[in-house]
Amino acid sequence: xxxxxxxxxxxxxxxxxxxxxxxxxxxxxxxxxxxxxxxxxxxxxxxxxxxxxxxxxxxxxxxxxxxxxxxxxxxxxxxxxxxxxxxxxxxxxxxxxxxxxxxxxxxxxxxxxxxxxxxxxxxxxxxxxxxxxxxxxxxxxxxxxxxxxxxxxxxxxxxxxxxxxxxxxxxxxxxxxxxxxxxxxxxxxxxxxxxxxxxxxxxxxxxxxxxxxxxxxxxxxxxxxxxxxxxxxxxxxxxxxxxxxxxxxxxxxxxxxxxxxxxxxxxxxxxxxxxxxxxxxxxxxxxxxxxxxxxxxxxxxxxxxxxxxxxxxxxxxxxxxxxxxxxxxxxxxxxxxxxxxxxxxxxxxxxxxxxxxxxxxxxxxx
Amino acid sequence: xxxxxxxxxxxxxxxxxxxxxxxxxxxxxxxxxxxxxxxxxxxxxxxxxxxxxxxxxxxxxxxxxxxxxxxxxxxxxxxxxxxxxxxxxxxxxxxxxxxxxxxxxxxxxxxxxxxxxxxxxxxxxxxxxxxxxxxxxxxxxxxxxxxxxxxxxxxxxxxxxxxxxxxxxxxxxxxxxxxxxxxxxxxxxxxxxxxxxxxxxxxxxxxxxxxxxxxxxxxxxxxxxxxxxxxxxxxxxxxxxxxxxxxxxxxxxxxxxxxxxxxxxxxxxxxxxxxxxxxxxxxxxxxxxxxxxxxxxxxxxxxxxxxxxxxxxxxxxxxxxxxxxxxxxxxxxxxxxxxxxxxxxxx
Numbered sequence: 001x002x003x004x005x006x007x008x009x010x011x012x013x014x015x016x017x018x019x020x021x022x023x024x025x026x027x028x029x030x031x032x033x034x035x036x037x038x039x040x041x042x043x044x045x046x047x048x049x050x051x052x053x054x055x056x057x058x059x060x061x062x063x064x065x066x067x068x069x070x071x072x073x074x075x076x077x078x079x080x081x082x083x084x085x086x087x088x089x090x091x092x093x094x095x096x097x098x099x100x101x102x103x104x105x106x107x108x109x110x111x112x113x114x115x116x117x118x119x120x121x122x123x124x125x126x127x128x129x130x131x132x133x134x135x136x137x138x139x140x141x142x143x144x145x146x147x148x149x150x151x152x153x154x155x156x157x158x159x160x161x162x163x164x165x166x167x168x169x170x171x172x173x174x175x176x177x178x179x180x181x182x183x184x185x186x187x188x189x190x191x192x193x194x195x196x197x198x199x200x201x202x203x204x205x206x207x208x209x210x211x212x213x214x215x216x217x218x219x220x221x222x223x224x225x226x227x228x229x230x231x232x233x234x235x236x237x238x239x240x241x242x243x244x245x246x247x248x249x250x251x252x253x254x255x256x257x258x259x260x261x262x263x264x265x266x267x268x269x270x271x272x273x274x275x276x277x278x279x280x281x282x283x284x285x286x287x288x289x290x291x292x293x294x295x296x297x298x299x300x301x302x303x304x305x306x307x308x309x310x311x312x313x314x315x316x317x318x319x320x321x322x323x324x325x326x327x328x329x330x331x332x333x334x335x336x337x338x339x340x341x342x343x344x345x346x347x348x349x350x351x352x353x354x355x356x357x358x359x360x361x362x363x364x365x366x
Numbered sequence: 367x368x369x370x371x372x373x374x375x376x377x378x379x380x381x382x383x384x385x386x387x388x389x390x391x392x393x394x395x396x397x398x399x400x401x402x403x404x405x406x407x408x409x410x411x412x413x414x415x416x417x418x419x420x421x422x423x424x425x426x427x428x429x430x431x432x433x434x435x436x437x438x439x440x441x442x443x444x445x446x447x448x449x450x451x452x453x454x455x456x457x458x459x460x461x462x463x464x465x466x467x468x469x470x471x472x473x474x475x476x477x478x479x480x481x482x483x484x485x486x487x488x489x490x491x492x493x494x495x496x497x498x499x500x501x502x503x504x505x506x507x508x509x510x511x512x513x514x515x516x517x518x519x520x521x522x523x524x525x526x527x528x529x530x531x532x533x534x535x536x537x538x539x540x541x542x543x544x545x546x547x548x549x550x551x552x553x554x555x556x557x558x559x560x561x562x563x564x565x566x567x568x569x570x571x572x573x574x575x576x577x578x579x580x581x582x583x584x585x586x587x588x589x590x591x592x593x594x595x596x597x598x599x600x601x602x603x604x605x606x607x608x609x610x611x612x613x614x615x616x617x618x619x620x621x622x623x624x625x626x627x628x629x630x631x632x633x634x635x636x637x638x639x640x641x642x643x644x645x646x647x648x649x650x651x652x653x654x655x656x657x658x659x660x661x662x663x664x665x666x667x668x669x670x671x672x673x674x675x676x677x678x679x680x681x682x683x684x685x686x687x688x689x690x691x692x693x694x695x696x697x698x699x700x701x702x703x704x705x706x707x708x709x710x711x712x713x
Binding site: 068069070073084085087088091092093094095096154155157215216219220227307308309310312316319320321322323324325326328329331 | 415416417418419421422423424425426427428454455456457459460463464466467469553556576577579581583684689690691
């Protein structure tokens, strides 16, 4: 080993940078040393090899309109298939004459999500917006009032179903999870035991088992004639599951709060509720944002499991669209289409969480 | 991914379904289903979520296909209107529980009739509406005419399926060797076959035919060999314990087959009302009696044929030469034409 203590220049003046602007960025990020240069060149070669065929498949050789599937098999993608099926993929079995209703529901959902992302909106006003928004979504989808025809939940499918399951699951599951996490750290043994038991039981089984129980076993035990809506059963299963997994994430945050914070709150004479609401939770939740969002993304993608109980989420409607005898063999196109939709939602969640993290953890940033 | 999960969960569900069978067997009473259905003004029919030709939703989400037409026929027999059906798309895993719990009244779901399903699961099967079986597809350029010539072939097959087991049995029984290429995903396995990674593709014959039409760039370059190495009789299913409902579905199917045999079609059924043939007169309700015996309107069979046509017409519309699947009748032809369809006398 060379002796590093020798020959270190003391208080050397920074040399005038030889490279500026884009060139400097390139040098710093892509060609910063031998390994980095080799990796950059390798990656460039890979991209150069992979990209042209993809572009050729997706754009240049693609077929944009065709009367049927047989006329659509060529060297490139068959986007005519998506054109033919996109209504079914997005909205599934919802009555075709009423397609504006699920469209409006999705728009309201997106608007509510955007509203919730603006921190200035946080508070009672947002809660009100969400209550009204969820009510509007339900009224639009279910109908039976305001002159809309009734559409039973069995026909809710595609994107609106995925959004309902995921958003309601997170919305109700999150407070439930916080309560469970607080309960697990409670000083009261009974509360603690119930919370630990619940979390361990629910978290210990796959979500698919919960769905099975909710929709296959439950109906057999109910008396004949009494049925609980299938969507409600699936939704409850998701809420229970989301609650249990979020509880453990939140507990991680709670345990990271220094004991001194709690003691200080006690010394100020704050009650348990005040202490939790004002001191503990804001810090605990801010610390676990990445893990929370990770769980949220997981829940969002888990909604695709509901096909097991014959609910048609976005992925399933895409797969079902593939069964048309006139349009056979366009798997890649269908999966790319829904993949882009799923990715957009997950990417949005991920970026937003990064923004929140920066905002909340300003005090701790080094 | 779903298909894998579905397969892995199938065992669990069978177990659950057996538990359910006990509950379901006690709950149903003779005649209860027809009363319930008439009161509700319709019944629900469990169809596959999506199988080309059998049940496929169009871009508006409306189902059509062979399985769907069977439901329509029963609806027409009961209500004189094929539109009184609520279609419940069910996965293979969920279909039996849905029938047992009363969520659906009939399964028309490409269900293979087997002994355990008939007994332990607590079901009754209506007559077979489609005889499927495992077959082989090969590229034409191999010049193979029979499965017996496949010694030493590379064969694409989905792992963990009955197809894989049947394949092994068949080759052992015929003292031949083969090299299996196993790929879990159905899409990928067909892609591998059409890309030439194996000489032969095996699976249910209707599936092979659908993929040949749908996925091959030149469908005529491939043939499905005539041998069937397994029996897959597909039949509608109802619950144990309601004999009248079982009778309605059973004779509803027989009437479709008999109509083809008697030459009654959707187009000429009105003319046939004037027929002098005593069999046709009984069947179409001109001579009353059969409808009363079933607890239905005397025009039940007339309404069926008027709504969906006879068996042959249903077949041609969704699966036969008029459809993209282009399947030959084969075993699904009348007994008088070398097939297995044989209606019990309607008298």
